[in-house]
Amino acid sequence: MSENVLAPGRPSAAGNWLHRFANPGRFLRLVTPLLPGLAVGSVILTIIGIVWGYGFSPADWQQGDSVKIMYVHVPAAWVSMAGYASLAVCSFFSIVWRHPLADIAAEEIGPVGAGFTAVCLVSGSLWGKPEWGAYWVWDARLTSVLILFFLYLGHIALIRAFDNKAHGYRAAAILALVGAINLPIIVFSVQWWNTLHQGNSISLSGSQIAPSMLYPLLIATIGFYLLFIVLVCARMCAAIMERRTSSLLLAAAERGA
Amino acid sequence: MNVAPFVNGSYAVTCLFLVGVSALTLSRYLRAKRRLAAVDPRA
Numbered sequence: 535m536s537e538n539v540l541a542p543g544r545p546s547a548a549g550n551w552l553h554r555f556a557n558p559g560r561f562l563r564l565v566t567p568l569l570p571g572l573a574v575g576s577v578i579l580t581i582i583g584i585v586w587g588y589g590f591s592p593a594d595w596q597q598g599d600s601v602k603i604m605y606v607h608v609p610a611a612w613v614s615m616a617g618y619a620s621l622a623v624c625s626f627f628s629i630v631w632r633h634p635l636a637d638i639a640a641e642e643i644g645p646v647g648a649g650f651t652a653v654c655l656v657s658g659s660l661w662g663k664p665e666w667g668a669y670w671v672w673d674a675r676l677t678s679v680l681i682l683f684f685l686y687l688g689h690i691a692l693i694r695a696f697d698n699k700a701h702g703y704r705a706a707a708i709l710a711l712v713g714a715i716n717l718p719i720i721v722f723s724v725q726w727w728n729t730l731h732q733g734n735s736i737s738l739s740g741s742q743i744a745p746s747m748l749y750p751l752l753i754a755t756i757g758f759y760l761l762f763i764v765l766v767c768a769r770m771c772a773a774i775m776e777r778r779t780s781s782l783l784l785a786a787a788e789r790g791a
Numbered sequence: 792m793n794v795a796p797f798v799n800g801s802y803a804v805t806c807l808f809l810v811g812v813s814a815l816t817l818s819r820y821l822r823a824k825r826r827l828a829a830v831d832p833r834a
Contacts, residue, residue: 577813600794600797603801606801606802606805653805653808657804657805660798660800660801661797761809768817772816776823779831
């Protein structure tokens with residue numbers, strides 16, 4: 535037998551590592567002590583980023599004070615896309631390995647991600663009015679983010695639409711994986727189409743933003759990302775505890791019956 | 792054009808969302824923890 539052929543049902547070393555962290559109880563034990571520190575850090579960074587952006591960042595030579603919307607709009611947009619990417623990864627784990635933790639994560643990422651996407655859309659709309667003269671235009675970037683919002687809503691609805699939860703997880707995971715095609719469309723929409731939305735000011739090769747504007751933006755972004763992680767982890771811990779409570783109550787009822 | 796209402800509005804929406812979702816998450820977490828502790832004293 536070849537070395538790289540495994541016996542049926544026997545996970546590889548990587549699979550073992552992965553399945554070690556699939557245990558909800560282990561996740562709870564690992565994450566619970568980290569949550570308070572992460573929560574405090576995320577709140578401090580978010581407040582610093584927002585206050586710096588709102589009160590102490592300079593006005594733009596062209597846009598004036600309306601550029602301050604950037605410090606909430608851009609972090610919300612990045613978190614909404616990263617949130618959907620994490621949703622797609624969890625869905626992949628759910629479909630391929632039937633990870634119980636991936637299902638719980640997908641269920642809890644949806645509402646938080648949808649909220650950040652809504653913030654991105656509303657703040658973008660409020661930025662569009664003074665700059666473009668309209669709250670909404672059917673621009674490629676705006677439309678693709680609106681589709682992202684609908685994908686989140688569809689995922690939230692689908693995962694709760696079945697009496698058998700496993701069916702809901704599977705259907706929602708397929709939707710999340712198919713919807714992931716929207717992520718590169720959002721990122722490259724400003725290059726592929728002639729859009730009213732401005733191009734990317736920050737890329738892996740560098741930034742076109744002045745440091746006095748870049749620093750509060752980066753701090754707010756890190757704060758939003760941390761807050762998203764804390765919110766999702768706290769909701770996952772709550773979901774695990776709720777399930778454990780339900781199963782213990784059910785077991786006690788069955789013993790009593 | 793006076794842009795202050797647009798800037799203030801976008802910050803208000805963001806802060807309302809962040810505070811709201813954090814409060815809801817915290818209350819759900821604490822409720823789940825309390826209920827589990829009531830059922831399973833080891834938890």
